[in-house]
Amino acid sequence: MRLVRQGIFRFQNFLQFSWHAFIQSITGKQYISDTIHQLDRVGMGSLFIVVLTGLFTGMVFTLQTGVGLQRFGVSHSVGKIVSIGIIKELGPVLTALVFAGRVGAGIASQISSMVVTEQIDAIEAEGIDPVKRVVVSRLIACLIMLPLLTMIMDAVALIGGAIICTNYLGVSTTVYWSDTYGILEGSDLLMGIIKPIVFGVIVSLCGSFYGMTAERDARGVGHATTRAVVVSTILVILFDFVITKVMIVIFG
Amino acid sequence: MQVEFKNVCFEIDNKSILHNVCFSVKRGETQVMLGASGSGKTTILKLLLGLIAPTSGEIIVDGEALTTMDAKALRRMRKRLAIVFQHGALFDSLTVSENVGYRLIEESMLSAEEIEQVVYQALCFVGMPDFANKMPWELSGGEKKRIAIARALASGAEMILFDEPTAGLDPINARNISSFIKMLKDESEITSIVVTHDLEHAFAVASQIALLHRGELIFTGTVQELKQAEDKRITSFISPSPADLVTCNIDAILGIARKRLESFK
Numbered sequence: 003m004r005l006v007r008q009g010i011f012r013f014q015n016f017l018q019f020s021w022h023a024f025i026q027s028i029t030g031k032q033y034i035s036d037t038i039h040q041l042d043r044v045g046m047g048s049l050f051i052v053v054l055t056g057l058f059t060g061m062v063f064t065l066q067t068g069v070g071l072q073r074f075g076v077s078h079s080v081g082k083i084v085s086i087g088i089i090k091e092l093g094p095v096l097t098a099l100v101f102a103g104r105v106g107a108g109i110a111s112q113i114s115s116m117v118v119t120e121q122i123d124a125i126e127a128e129g130i131d132p133v134k135r136v137v138v139s140r141l142i143a144c145l146i147m148l149p150l151l152t153m154i155m156d157a158v159a160l161i162g163g164a165i166i167c168t169n170y171l172g173v174s175t176t177v178y179w180s181d182t183y184g185i186l187e188g189s190d191l192l193m194g195i196i197k198p199i200v201f202g203v204i205v206s207l208c209g210s211f212y213g214m215t216a217e218r219d220a221r222g223v224g225h226a227t228t229r230a231v232v233v234s235t236i237l238v239i240l241f242d243f244v245i246t247k248v249m250i251v252i253f254g
Numbered sequence: 255m256q257v258e259f260k261n262v263c264f265e266i267d268n269k270s271i272l273h274n275v276c277f278s279v280k281r282g283e284t285q286v287m288l289g290a291s292g293s294g295k296t297t298i299l300k301l302l303l304g305l306i307a308p309t310s311g312e313i314i315v316d317g318e319a320l321t322t323m324d325a326k327a328l329r330r331m332r333k334r335l336a337i338v339f340q341h342g343a344l345f346d347s348l349t350v351s352e353n354v355g356y357r358l359i360e361e362s363m364l365s366a367e368e369i370e371q372v373v374y375q376a377l378c379f380v381g382m383p384d385f386a387n388k389m390p391w392e393l394s395g396g397e398k399k400r401i402a403i404a405r406a407l408a409s410g411a412e413m414i415l416f417d418e419p420t421a422g423l424d425p426i427n428a429r430n431i432s433s434f435i436k437m438l439k440d441e442s443e444i445t446s447i448v449v450t451h452d453l454e455h456a457f458a459v460a461s462q463i464a465l466l467h468r469g470e471l472i473f474t475g476t477v478q479e480l481k482q483a484e485d486k487r488i489t490s491f492i493s494p495s496p497a498d499l500v501t502c503n504i505d506a507i508l509g510i511a512r513k514r515l516e517s518f519k
């Protein structure tokens with residue numbers, strides 16, 4: 003019972019925190035140069051791992067699907083399935099999970115160590131809102147960078163698929179690419195872009211929230227980082243289902 | 255700036271940290287807070303900044319109660335204060351000079367050259383003008399403390415809170431800081447609250463002195479009055495007798511050392 007109450011209380015705090023961060027990011031003075039710095043860190047820092055994950059996921063996904071389709075003798079249309087699977091599902095989710103592990107953990111550990119060393123207190127003592135000063139730039143950076151990284155992941159994964167098609171499945175590149183383009187509808191692309199926007203908000207807010215509420219000792223940093231990654235991973239998977247379901251209801 | 259604590263109590267998890275603390279600081283004064291480690295000195299400063307809220311009682315700044323201020327008024331009040339944190343609390347993503355000029359850069363009322371000038375003077379004051387472009391992690395503990403002091407000086411605040419400004423400094427720098435705080439009292443309108451357990455330093459700078467004992471204020475008055483006080487808790491803090499110092503059986507500890515020494519032979 004006590005645990006449930008604590009959980010609800012914490013969730014309420016999280017919502018309050020998120021609302022506060024949202025208001026701060028659209029009003030008042032903005033720290034543009036901080037945001038640019040964060041964009042660079044968040045984006046460039048994750049680029050390599052996103053490309054690597056994308057390439058191999060695209061290859062293995064195409065291989066599995068292609069071999070499966072060969073049993074029905076329709077392996078030539080592998081491009082259609084691969085394209086839908088990657089754009090709507092694999093690209094957004096995998097990028098977000100990689101992102102949570104790298105960027106979300108980074109945000110939580112940076113902010114919590116600022117809490118532990120009283121830097122957040124010092125910002126507050128300067129008469130500045132610490133959420134405005136340290137959270138907003140990270141929120142905006144994630145909001146911009148995760149969709150971009152997802153697009154890169156999608157593109158690389160499709161290229162990976164093309165490599166497998168021509169080398170192992172005997173499907174020509176022209177057929178593959180015309181299939182991947184041809185099958186996609188507007189609503190698929192919409193889903194592929196809405197997901198990373200939502201995930202970007204989730205990862206950055208979880209990281210900041212657990213960072214800001216860290217215990218004020220050396221354990222604090224470790225706890226905050228672990229919690230941020232675990233919770234944002236769960237939320238990403240949960241919201242992935244919710245968004246998919248809602249959009250299928252809307253667009254059919 | 256005037257500050258008044260009225261029956262302030264502060265608890266964490268039902269554990270009393272401060273109990274019925276009352277004192278007031280008038281404009282231009284230097285209030286010294288003495289007290290043993292863990293007696294609640296830092297907590298008083300954090301209460302005054304509004305970083306934590308009292309469980310009961312009131313803190314009044316220039317006639318306005320801290321607990322009734324909205325976020326905006328609180329922010330405005332904080333901009334008139336500056337604090338030297340016990341461990342410095344420098345921003346580790348910024349250089350030393352960006353740290354020192356933090357408030358001026360934030361407010362952007364001065365030109366870049368003017369800010370640079372103020373920062374340079376503040377760094378000279380703490381004897382570290384050639385540290386301007388270093389990062390906080392390159393500094394020792396005492397150096398961080400001095401930069402934190404420079405940051406408070408450069409902020410142009412009406413009231414400065416010092417949390418153990420001389421702890422961890424060498425005697426020369428400690429004396430510099432002492433004489434500076436005294437100068438604040440004698441030659442400016444700036445109010446300061448100095449938390450310390452360095453008696454010599456405390457007596458040198460205080461216009462008012464207060465003694466905290468386990469979360470209770472057991473004395474407030476002038477240095478002279480403190481020296482003449484007869485309360486046992488006060489005398490044992492100011493001039494501890496041998497009986498106050500040793501509370502453990504030292505022979506037990508030495509005995510272990512002797513035994514180990516023999517076993518090595």
Ligand SMILES: Nc1ncnc2c1ncn2[C@@H]1O[C@H](COP(=O)(O)OP(=O)(O)OP(=O)(O)O)[C@@H](O)[C@H]1O
Pocket residue numbers: 218266271289290291292293294295296297298340
């Ligand atoms: N977040 C906290 N949770 C639990 N107890 C706390 C917390 N912060 C402070 N305390 C307790 O409050 C008391 C006063 O702490 P405070 O930091 O004000 O002491 P201090 O007088 O500044 O000591 P020092 O000279 O060592 O800095 C201590 O006994 C400490 O254990």
Ligand SMILES: [Mg+2]
Pocket residue numbers: 295296297340417
């Ligand atoms: Mg302290």
